[in-house]
Amino acid sequence: MAGMVQEEGSSSVTSSPLQFFSWMSLSPGLGSPYPWHRELKSEERGLCLIQLLVACANHVAAGSIENANIGLEHISHLASPDGDTMQRIAAYFTEALADRMLKGWPGLHKALNSTKISSVTEEILVQKLFFELCPFLKLAYVITNQAIVEAMEGEKMIHIIDLNSSEPAQWINLLQTLSARPEGPPHLRITGIHEQREVLEQMALRLTDEAEKLDIPFQFNPIVSKLENLDLERLRVKTGEALAVNSVLQLHTLLASDDEMLRKNSPSGSKAQNSNHLQRVLQMNNHRTLGEWLERDPVHVLSPSPESTSTISPLSLSASPKMGSFLNALWSLSPKLMVVTEQESNHNGPTLMERVIEALNFYAAMFDCLESTVLSRALIDRQKVEKMLFGEEIKNIIACEGIERKERHEKLEKWILRLELAGFGRVPLSYNGMLQATRLLQSYGYDGYKIKEENGCLVICWQERPLFSVSAWRFRR
């Protein structure tokens, strides 16, 4: 047997050509002219995939379709949604790259996507799976609830606005915590926003049930609406009630805007103007002007980012009219507390390559985390989450532009800047919140996760890689 690399678990093969090919034909998806692919060990294959992916993305970014096509061809022989971690990641990334390429032929793209049936049931299920399989949402809920309970101490009327109300678990937990309050439970009103009526109906049912049992005066007001189209009048915030806003992985969608148009309309970002802008920022007292200004002009704030090893990049906030007006509107409701949970990664870079690299790092960690956390008997569920949740996010980050690109994740430092500019003051998350989160991790036996505290905000990490950030804010004059 002359130097045949052995894949783990595969049987050894003689050097006879016939046997080689028959062996090869047994391997799924490898009727390829690249026989050595099969011989690659997982690690080498992984590295190969990374290099190929980056190269291919380069081609796509540069517009060289031919090269990109060849790259995709190569990757297709190594990647697979059923393979090991890197293979799966590569599969979804190449799908996203291909989708992006295909958009260059709009007719073709539309024709291929026209018969796609998107199942609402599946989407809802996938969200549920993500909640079940990973601790991230549970942690966010626990931390948020702790912040709410602390901020609402002594309040008799609490009104919570949930920007994406799909998981009753969070509020059931809150109801239980509130019922144990020494001064008795408050009157709780939750306004849930979601695009699907059925989801809200289900929420209403579960929550009112729970409130009944705990004997807490409770009301659930459903609002069927897209977040970006939300009419704040419908929230019916009343005077005298303490308002809390809960945003779990929602705010970034409001950053989606027609970047091209905005770039044309905004003043050019020359250095001189940067310092002028900075001056204006510092002198601004009136939040309203700030908000309006934020809507119109991109803010360039020079600050050395502590973690980046590359050259100093200006921490520029991309202008987003929707975000500006939304935050303004929220601010005008003078909420006592607003808790924002977001992905801790910069997927809103202006260039494709930036986003590809950031996304590779982020989703590699997510896939690893999922692989390690999800028990072997739930592999199908894991694949669902990978395909329908992560895969779709990756596709949106890579293949979409402008208003379509909704998954505009940004790092905590940018959110801090945005929210502060919009007139919110930071509320440091208490040690208790961190305790609760750690306790949850322990009780589930989740290994490899860590909660870090950063400037009063909490960051949920997987093996040192920060993945989600939770920060709390309040209305500030």
Add this chain to the structure above:
Amino acid sequence: MLLEKMAEETISSIGFAQNPVLVGSNPPLVKKKRNLPGNPDPEAEVIALSPKTLMATNRFLCEICGKGFQRDQNLQLHRRGHNLPWKLKQRSSKEVRKRVYVCPEKACVHHHPSRALGDLTGIKKHFCRKHGEKKWKCEKCSKRYAVQSDWKAHSKTCGTREYKCDCGTIFSRRDSFITHRAFCDALAEETARVNAASTMNLAVGNNINMSSYHHHLMGTPLGPRMAQHFSSIFNPISSPTSNETIDQTSQGLSLWMGGQGNNNNLQEIHQLGSSVSSGAMFCTDINPPQADYQLNWVFGSNNKLPAAATSCDNGSEALASTSLPLSDIKISIGTHHQLVSVPSLYSSQQESSHRHHQALSSSANMSATALLQKAAQIGATSTDPSFLGSFGLKSNGNIQVQEGNQYCGLYSTSNTIASSLGSDYEDRNQIQMYPPAKRRHLQSDHQDSSNNGGGRGQTRDFLGVGVQAISCHPSSINGWI
């Protein structure tokens, strides 16, 4: 004055001449007495107003701006604003004779003086409600109202507090809901008892029978409602249900600790839940996570349950064979889960121990994050900083593609990368061809990530060469064949 005005247009008032047909009038009180509804004061003066009068609003108009008011007093107060002379009528000193009103609609019950209504506003609203056009519509539901105040009152409460019984009936009032539920529960309990008896043995046949029986029983009162359909998605996964005792250690229950919050509700559906779980969930044993089974139901029998066979033989067979009643079962199960309490966000013991096992026996493959770091190391010698900092890979647009060479993609790719990595790699790339034997030796040494720390130098060298060697030297690989 108002009544006098109205009297001009209407039929003259009729004295109440008939015998009092009323029974049981109020005992006289000191204050203004209020008759029981439907029993007008026999001494009262009966007024019959025309429909036009009853429906009219804003009869009093301001001459300056034309604004209309329902009462003269309001108009007078408004006239003050125009600096017009105004006069508020005082309540007349003499005793006013009580007035009752009849409905002009002949077919109406209240047309007869014996059923006259005592309040002017009341008769107006009545007429609008019963005999008027319903102009006001609730935006949330489909209810329509003729009287604006009714509509307003409804809008405030519409959708805010709804009680839904498992059988699908919706109530807006708590008392009626509770009453109904008491009767509804009786039916459910009976079903549970029947089912529990028949599911003691987990034989496949029985499972099928029970589930179809269950379906039969529960199927009738349940309407195929969207909400229930969704409840099956939501509930089975995160509800502890009665699995509290059966599946105390089950893990699919995620958030909710079985032990806490033991309510009466748990008791009453305990039986039901147990029957449900045993029947349709196939396994009431400890190990299999409920979540997976339930999740897989939702999609019918498409998904294979790799663990099913090992942990619960009955279950796996049952799953395969009972794809039909699944859709109905899940509805019933979903709704029953609604009754169960859901304690804290913290999980059960079993789940955590499972995870520990998992962590210990993690795959031998390198994690994707580690791979990325390694890839970055390979490019670490690059001196060109860019936003591809983590890789140190250049975003090089002009990559040469060697036509006609099937293996060129990889070749050229690594060529580019090699070029950014510095000259030493290039040399290796071109010149060195490790003999297969040696490569194999190196490869077999390098098992998995655990070797990383120790054999770092060797590993890197190997990989630095290995990747390129593999990709760039078809000849070396062909040599194997």
